[in-house]
Amino acid sequence: xxSIFYQxxxxxxxxxxxxxxxxxxxxxxxxxxxxxxxxxxxxxxxxEELQKLQATINKSFLSKPPAPGSREAxxxxxxxxxxxxxxxxxxxxxxxxxxxxxxxxxxxxxNKFLRWLSDMLQLNISNLAGVPSIVYGILGMxxxxxxxxLFGSPNDxxxxxxxxxxxxxxxxxxxxxxxxxxERDEVPTxxxxxxxLKSDGTEVKLNIIGDDDEFPEDDETLNVSLLSDSEGGVxxxxxxxxxRLPFGRSVLAASMTLMLVILPVVIISTQEALRAVPTSxxxxxxxxxxxxxxxxxxxxLPAAIPGIMTGxxxxxxxxxxxxxxxxxxxGIVAISMGPQHLMDDFSILPLQIFYWAGQPVNEADPHNFQxxxxxxxxxxxxxxxxxxxxxxLLRQIAQKQLS
Amino acid sequence: MKQILPLIVFAITACSFAVPTQAQSxxxxxxxxxxxxxxxxxxxxxxxxxxxxxxxxxxxxVPVGVSGTGGGFKRFTKGETDISDASRPIKYKEFESCKxxxxxxxxxxxxxxGLTIAVGKSNDFVEQLTVDELKKIFLADSKDGSFKNAKTxxxxxxxxxxxxxxIFSPGTDSGTFDYFKEVxxxxxxxxxxxxxxxxxxxxVLVQGIAKTEGAxxxxxxxxxxxxxxxxxxxxxxxxxxxxxxxxxxxxIESGEYAPFSRPxxxxxxxxxxxxxxVKVFVNYYLDNAPALAAKVKYVGLPKEMGxxxxxHFKRRKSGTxxxxxxxxxxxxxxxxxxxxxxxxxxxx
Numbered sequence: 001x002x003s004i005f006y007q008x009x010x011x012x013x014x015x016x017x018x019x020x021x022x023x024x025x026x027x028x029x030x031x032x033x034x035x036x037x038x039x040x041x042x043x044x045x046x047x048e049e050l051q052k053l054q055a056t057i058n059k060s061f062l063s064k065p066p067a068p069g070s071r072e073a074x075x076x077x078x079x080x081x082x083x084x085x086x087x088x089x090x091x092x093x094x095x096x097x098x099x100x101x102x103x104x105x106x107x108x109x110x111n112k113f114l115r116w117l118s119d120m121l122q123l124n125i126s127n128l129a130g131v132p133s134i135v136y137g138i139l140g141m142x143x144x145x146x147x148x149x150l151f152g153s154p155n156d157x158x159x160x161x162x163x164x165x166x167x168x169x170x171x172x173x174x175x176x177x178x179x180x181x182x183e184r185d186e187v188p189t190x191x192x193x194x195x196x197l198k199s200d201g202t203e204v205k206l207n208i209i210g211d212d213d214e215f216p217e218d219d220e221t222l223n224v225s226l227l228s229d230s231e232g233g234v235x236x237x238x239x240x241x242x243x244r245l246p247f248g249r250s251v252l253a254a255s256m257t258l259m260l261v262i263l264p265v266v267i268i269s270t271q272e273a274l275r276a277v278p279t280s281x282x283x284x285x286x287x288x289x290x291x292x293x294x295x296x297x298x299x300x301l302p303a304a305i306p307g308i309m310t311g312x313x314x315x316x317x318x319x320x321x322x323x324x325x326x327x328x329x330x331g332i333v334a335i336s337m338g339p340q341h342l343m344d345d346f347s348i349l350p351l352q353i354f355y356w357a358g359q360p361v362n363e364a365d366p367h368n369f370q371x372x373x374x375x376x377x378x379x380x381x382x383x384x385x386x387x388x389x390x391x392x393l394l395r396q397i398a399q400k401q402l403s
Numbered sequence: 404m405k406q407i408l409p410l411i412v413f414a415i416t417a418c419s420f421a422v423p424t425q426a427q428s429x430x431x432x433x434x435x436x437x438x439x440x441x442x443x444x445x446x447x448x449x450x451x452x453x454x455x456x457x458x459x460x461x462x463x464x465v466p467v468g469v470s471g472t473g474g475g476f477k478r479f480t481k482g483e484t485d486i487s488d489a490s491r492p493i494k495y496k497e498f499e500s501c502k503x504x505x506x507x508x509x510x511x512x513x514x515x516x517g518l519t520i521a522v523g524k525s526n527d528f529v530e531q532l533t534v535d536e537l538k539k540i541f542l543a544d545s546k547d548g549s550f551k552n553a554k555t556x557x558x559x560x561x562x563x564x565x566x567x568x569x570i571f572s573p574g575t576d577s578g579t580f581d582y583f584k585e586v587x588x589x590x591x592x593x594x595x596x597x598x599x600x601x602x603x604x605x606x607v608l609v610q611g612i613a614k615t616e617g618a619x620x621x622x623x624x625x626x627x628x629x630x631x632x633x634x635x636x637x638x639x640x641x642x643x644x645x646x647x648x649x650x651x652x653x654x655i656e657s658g659e660y661a662p663f664s665r666p667x668x669x670x671x672x673x674x675x676x677x678x679x680x681v682k683v684f685v686n687y688y689l690d691n692a693p694a695l696a697a698k699v700k701y702v703g704l705p706k707e708m709g710x711x712x713x714x715h716f717k718r719r720k721s722g723t724x725x726x727x728x729x730x731x732x733x734x735x736x737x738x739x740x741x742x743x744x745x746x747x748x749x750x751x
Contacts, residue, residue: 066450068451068454068698068699153481153483168433168678168680169679173429176429176432178434198432199462233435233681235435235680330468331469331474332466332467333446333468334450334467345438347466355443355469357604359447360606360623361606361609361629362629
């Protein structure tokens with residue numbers, strides 16, 4: 001692990017020429033004294049490693065899509081995917097996790113049956129905290145991605161919002177034209193002179209060549225000519241708010257699966273934080289005539305916020321590093337762009353690292369996939385730090401308000 | 404931190420402006436998504452194709468998954484994916500479920516992969532092995548005691564030292580393991596021995612074989628090509644010609660390196676193949692398959708095979724070449740890819 005750090009970190013700094021110069025000086029001195037010592041060789045190797053990584057992790061590494069060659073590979077889409085999934089996850093787990101903990105801790109039922117129910121819930125949550133994440137992956141796959149097959153498939157969903165369809169044709173002049181359609185399966189009847197759209201939105205009049213028609217001669221006409229039996233293919237355009245049932249292998253399904261993974265941890269740590277709030281505070285509030293809800297809202301929760309935040313930060317760190325459940329849900333290791341909406345395909349950094357780490361490694365190659373994977377790990381850590389520092393900042397602010 | 408901040412800002416801006424590479428002709432306006440899933444062995448070629456395809460149609464999204472050949476087919480037979488990567492031909496069960504779901508497909512070979520049987524560099528006695536000798540190494544003892552596998556190298560050849568044989572094998576879920584097992588076990592009653600070191604990560608196998616005395620193992624040839632300085636490949640005696648053949652691009656392509664070379668496939672959903680973006684992508688894939696395969700250290704198909712695949716796709720010849728119905732029962736066709744891959748052999 002340390003060596004990965006050593007290899008990766010200098011790459012984020014501009015080349016420190018003085019250090020490199022010093023290193024090579026020391027190394028040459030060493031080489032003079034003990035020409036074949038392993039130490040001297042190690043030093044050379046390290047220096048080489050340093051330069052290699054400066055070449056590996058650079059600006060375009062963060063933006064480029066994954067590529068088959070380790071030299072061209074980048075983490076752009078995976079980085080965006082990780083951010084989308086984790087932000088989505090935190091939107092779901094925060095209210096649900098904290099809400100459950102508050103219910104279990106602050107609203108103890110008096111009814112015997114309800115008490116038994118609450119105990120069962122408590123027991124299940126404690127057990128679930130130890131379940132391997134791949135199991136959650138399978139669960140999430142069934143519950144969120146396919147929804148038990150109750151709502152059709154992602155290609156033929158039961159409910160769809162924010163998706164527009166168009167039929168894509170390639171004309172005889174190898175130009176791409178679109179004909180908007182209202183449904184996925186609708187095949188427009190092609191007629192002479194009907195309008196179609198080019199990709200920049202300009203309208204063109206189509207020229208349809210029937211079986212008996214003469215084939216056009218000039219390029220202009222060819223560019224807008226379609227055979228009368230051209231089928232084209234449907235293309236879905238999704239708005240940023242698009243939504244469908246079932247979720248399919250989407251960002252949303254992944255966020256909700258990760259939510260399941262970390263929910264038990266969040267609930268348990270939130271419960272601990274609530275328990276740590278002195279009873280006298282609650283009793284004071286109740287003595288002043290507060291309802292249980294007012295007590296929770298104005299007294300207990302604000303007092304427990306720092307503890308709750310700590311639990312959430314720790315869970316978040318787990319969520320961002322999970323590869324196994326996402327391997328079940330998405331399994332995509334190469335995608336050219338990051339997600340554009342919640343129903344989009346995606347890849348995440350841990351998945352990308354997992355795939356790269358398994359690629360054939362030629363150690364003589366200064367840019368092999370192990371270096372790329374190491375670079376991606378460093379970036380993953382930085383993203384983690386970024387998320388955590390925001391959370392810590394929020395915690396600090398919350399603490400100040402209380403005093 | 405001062406140095407990192409501009410980097411992050413740059414990254415975020417760079418991400419929002421995807422960089423279109425130089426696009427050709429009117430096809431640069433193509434849009435759509437081509438869903439691909441399947442074998443992690445074939446994925447590098449597909450990813451290579453995707454990278455090249457971005458230069459032609461930058462707006463088409465091609466997410467490539469690695470659920471494994473079986474996992475990929477599971478989705479493909481339901482019509483969830485447009486193209487399935489496969490390191491083995493489709494199984495009859497999968498073929499049936501395709502039919503049940505009304506999915507028809509075009510079977511296209513894209514490259515050859517060679518299984519390498521490797522020993523460590525320090526092993527100076529093993530130069531070549533026959534399939535029978537490999538059986539002696541890799542098969543489990545039979546229950547009735549009629550077959551006993553080799554515990555030391557001396558058990559195979561008296562001239563070799565009595566070093567213990569240590570075996571490294573890919574995971575039993577991988578297509579690589581399946582293929583090796585098919586050759587070694589075949590239709591016999593026996594099974595692979597279970598005292599092997601198994602790892603899903605082929606790099607672990609490479610390290611294990613390189614560092615363990617008396618070790619032997621197998622994996623895809625690309626891992627051997629990347630680690631030639633650490634490993635020694637064992638020549639395999641071709642059962643037909645009786646000649647010991649070294650694994651290399653040329654011997655795999657010519658078919659001399661038998662029986663451990665296997666074809667890799669993509670299966671294209673016939674309905675999806677009507678979509679312009681899929682059509683252009685598959686055409687690009689097939690046109691460039693030899694070059695793409697060579698880039699990721701696989702072996703391109705010979706020209707006639709490549710042409711046959713292109714012709715199949717052009718004429719939309721759907722169905723599998725590897726199964727036939729004999730006396731009302733499915734039977735696997737035997738033979739090399741070039742013998743089987745003809746229109747007459749198609750089963751729909």
